[in-house]
Amino acid sequence: MKLNLLLATSLITGAAFGQFTQSNEPVMGSSMTMYLLDSNAVDYAAVTGSGVTWDYSTTPGISGQTKVVTVSLPSATDNGGDYTSSTWAVDIADFMTTYYTSSASSRISQGFAFDGGNGAGTVRVVFDGGADDALIMNYPYAVTNTLTDAFAGGAITDNFGTLATTGGVTTTVDGEGTLKLNAATTLSNVTRFKLADQATAVIPIPGLGNVIMERTQYEYYTMSNPYLPVLVHATLVITFGGSPTTQHIVMSSVAPDEYLNVSENNQIAFGMYPNPANESVVISGLTGNEQISIVDMAGRTVLTAQNNGTSQTLNVADFQAGIYNVVVTANGIKSTKKLTIN
Numbered sequence: 401m402k403l404n405l406l407l408a409t410s411l412i413t414g415a416a417f418g419q420f421t422q423s424n425e426p427v428m429g430s431s432m433t434m435y436l437l438d439s440n441a442v443d444y445a446a447v448t449g450s451g452v453t454w455d456y457s458t459t460p461g462i463s464g465q466t467k468v469v470t471v472s473l474p475s476a477t478d479n480g481g482d483y484t485s486s487t488w489a490v491d492i493a494d495f496m497t498t499y500y501t502s503s504a505s506s507r508i509s510q511g512f513a514f515d516g517g518n519g520a521g522t523v524r525v526v527f528d529g530g531a532d533d534a535l536i537m538n539y540p541y542a543v544t545n546t547l548t549d550a551f552a553g554g555a556i557t558d559n560f561g562t563l564a565t566t567g568g569v570t571t572t573v574d575g576e577g578t579l580k581l582n583a584a585t586t587l588s589n590v591t592r593f594k595l596a597d598q599a600t601a602v603i604p605i606p607g608l609g610n611v612i613m614e615r616t617q618y619e620y621y622t623m624s625n626p627y628l629p630v631l632v633h634a635t636l637v638i639t640f641g642g643s644p645t646t647q648h649i650v651m652s653s654v655a656p657d658e659y660l661n662v663s664e665n666n667q668i669a670f671g672m673y674p675n676p677a678n679e680s681v682v683i684s685g686l687t688g689n690e691q692i693s694i695v696d697m698a699g700r701t702v703l704t705a706q707n708n709g710t711s712q713t714l715n716v717a718d719f720q721a722g723i724y725n726v727v728v729t730a731n732g733i734k735s736t737k738k739l740t741i742n
Contacts, residue, residue: 418576418591419623420541422504426471428488430626434651436465439671440737441650443618443633450543452577454592454620456631457585461656468493469628479513482524482556486510500536509534511553525565525599527553534569536595543591546572555601567599567613579620579631581654587630593619612639630654637673643713646673646684670728676740679717683726686710690730694739697723716741 441459474480474489477497483489486499496514500507510533511526527533535549548570554562572594579590594617601611617634621627630653637646648671671684683692686707694703694714702719705712707728724739 418543418573418589420507420537420573420591420593420621421539422502422507424623424627425502425507426488426490426628427626428471428473430628431468431470432626432628432653434467434469434632434653435655436462436467437650437652437656438462439648439650441633441648443616443635443648445616445618448574448592450576452575453580454575454577454590455580456650456652457580457582457657459650459652459656460658461652463659467495467651471626471628474499477513479522479524482513482526483510485529501533503539505539506535507537507539509536509551522558524556525553526556527551534597536569536571541573543573543576546570551599560603560605563601563603563611565599565601567597569595569597571595581631581652582657585654587622589622590630591621591623593621595619609640609642613637614639628653643711644673644682646671646682670735670737672726672737672739676742677716678742680713680715681726681739682711682713683707683728684711686712686728687730690728693727693729694719695725695727697725 437456437459438461441456444454447454470491470493472489472491474483474486477489477491479497480489483499485501487501489497489499491497496512498512499510501510502508509527510529511524513522513524532552534551535547538545538547548568550566550568552566555565556562573591574594575592577590579587581587596616597614599613603610614637615634617632619629620631621629632649632651634649635646636649637644670686673682673684675681686709688708688710690707692705692707692712692714693701694716695701702724703714705714719741721742724741726737726739728735
């Protein structure tokens with residue numbers, strides 16, 4: 401399944417300073433172009449509370465890569481017919497559409513639709529309604545507020561039919577402060593919303609196992625019209641058949657000052673999980689024709705593997721603790737990332 405399965409279950413949960421309410425939900429009909437940034441950008445998970453600073457001003461962008469975010473009626477989306485109880489939707493072009501209802505007291509998601517990738521076609525995750533929908537916020541939702549909720553429903557797929565899906569979500573407003581987007585753009589009175597969720601889709605075919613989807617996502621808001629986020633940082637882990645793959649996605653509403661140069665931009669934007677590693681490391685974001693090497697700090701190649709899938713799991717249990725370079729080569733182009741082994 402495609403890695404970006406869950407990026408927008410609540411992505412774009414619209415946003416007075418430090419407080420989310422129904423009055424500052426995303427404006428119907430609005431849209432925003434988001435610039436994709438280097439996926440290695442720090443997530444500032446430990447930078448929480450009031451008066452903090454989050455600095456993305458030196459994070460390079462990915463040349464030519466943007467996503468348009470649009471707020472619309474569900475009926476105006478490709479899959480709105482599966483979400484008849486929803487009253488508004490947030491669409492990330494060529495990526496994912498998420499469906500919502502809200503009242504003066506809460507914001508609730510009825511599910512999301514996305515491109516499953518690898519020939520899977522469009523996947524529609526539809527919650528069962530009522531208590532089985534996903535409660536995202538209780539209004540007003542302000543700094544230090546948090547909630548946990550369970551959801552249940554079905555993942556409608558082209559290849560496997562409808563798969564029973566259950567999971568849970570925890571959200572919190574974990575910070576207020578200053579956000580630096582580039583050298584000329586520093587935003588004050590920014591509020592950060594954090595979401596962490598996990599969903600399990602049951603595949604009723606022996607030997608295939610379940611699909612487990614986990615996400616940690618940070619959304620930054622200035623609480624101004626059109627009440628869309630000014631920056632999003634998400635980490636997604638999809639586990640299928642016991643093998644996890646990871647993707648980091650970072651999007652900014654402001655163009656970065658620098659972009660990855662041509663040679664870097666042409667390299668494979670592969671991911672690694674976990675890092676640091678103890679026994680094994682998963683190399684994700686591959687296309688199926690790469691050579692993967694692990695090189696120690698003395699320049700010695702300690703492992704080489706030929707990849708033939710979208711991810712590769714490498715055994716590093718016998719490696720000495722230290723810093724290594726992971727080198728992925730395809731079509732004569734090399735991409736390198738640092739790996740720490742404990």
